[in-house]
Amino acid sequence: MSAATLEAPGAALAPPKAESRRAQGRLPLRRLVTRAAALGLGLLAWHLAASQKLDLGLVTFRNVPTPADVARAAWALAHSPKLGAHVGASLARVLGGFMAALVAGIGLGLAIGRSRLAGDLLLPPLEVLRPIPAVAWIPLAILIFPSSEASMVFITFTGALFPILLNTVHEAEAASPRLVASARSLGAGRAAILREVVIPAALPSIVTGAAIGMGTAWFCLVTAEMISGQYGIGYFTWESYTLQNYDDIVVGMLLIGLLGMGSSVAVRAAGRLAMPWTRAGGRS
């Protein structure tokens, strides 16, 4: 686990500092131990609070399962045939929303970043839509889309779109005038400049936006799967609450957290593979 993948979804839109990206590779043993100890302490505190049914007035742990309860519930779910169906349904929705957001975010972002007219036309409506939370989209999504599957994909899409879009716009605008001038004087036309200069230059920032967008897509999953009638980890979590299976709520939460983190890491790794020109320490 690294600092770079711990950021709250949607919170930090700035690319991670080169410093923390370099730290991701090899951590000295002492810091690894410290980090493991921090996790252990967190678990211990949780265990104590839940087993003692700690009641602090403002918050109460009376109905919170202990780590052992959760582990047992997780073990049971792992051996149930439903796990595959839940994870599969959620993965399909998140990936669908994410891929759509990737295409739309990069496409719109390049248009807005490179053309003043496109910026004037597209930015105002997008700025209005941006602050609308995923939950608020639910009724309209149900009305717009004929199938509930499509509306769930749409809601994860709204979550992933803006981080990708904003990171693309920012870098496309910032494309070095010198590089563009060099390319033009070497015979590059508009299309070649976009393909050979603007997009590759923006790619590191797009990958960062995509990793954050992947996180926010998972973030919106529970919301999206409130519509679901059957499968999905978000649905599982929500259903567990209605059925008062408190152990399963935490299992669902942790599962979403782990899958979200894993897929963000996968996006970053794919990005590094696609960009052999960037050093581990960042761009030159």
Place this chain on the structure above:
Amino acid sequence: MIRTALRVVRPARPEAGADPVPAAARPVLAFEGVGFAYDGRAVMRDVSFRVAPGEIVALLGPSGCGKTTILNMIAGFLAPTEGVALLDGRAIAGPGPDRGVVFQAAALFDWMTVAENIAFSLRCAGRPRRERRRVAEEMAVLVGLAGREDAYPYELSGGMRQRVGLARVLAARPRVMLMDEPFSALDVQTREALQEEVLRIRDRTGCTIVFVTHSIDEAVFLGDRIFLLEDIRAGRFERFAVDLPGPRDAPENRLAPGFLSLRETIYRRMRHHG
């Protein structure tokens, strides 16, 4: 052979750095009464000169006098607000691969290897992969980068990056190379090696070069002619012809009497001015 042709035409007296063109060759490059203003603020007016094929013209002058502006008009990034800038007798309408630009800090494409950077113009022209590779390798040899074709720019030193920038422009076989203080950020040894390289490249390819510099030494070592642009706002500028014996890329030239005296002349002119 281009150089001998020039030497015949070139006047021997330093005060007469006049255009050597009319008799022999048609000018590659010509400014006719060019003026330029940024938002109404005039930088230069009534600038006229002609540059012969294979000639190196060094533009010298204090910061802000308009050297880069002249280069940008030749490159086609800016259009004159008065008069006309001509390439091979035709008005310059925009940037093109017949005029290559090398900037102070090589503006390399970080996402392309050395070979891909060098062959960028061929890629834009739709040349096949084989040919791109072959040209990239040739150019890498020419600028002393053989064997580094598959490196990415981040793996190169500043001097090597400048060489890639040079090779990238050369690969487009430009009629004119425009160089804006390309070596000013480099150490003395690298700078002098690259200056000699530029002279050899001119001899081999016959391309015409307009070279901007702050360094009198660099101007005298590289230039066939030097334009001192101090009064260009008032529509005047001084020209000096460089006359050095023997091969131009010989390092001894830096100590030749002709080199030192011209350097002193220009130095006094600039000091007297300031």
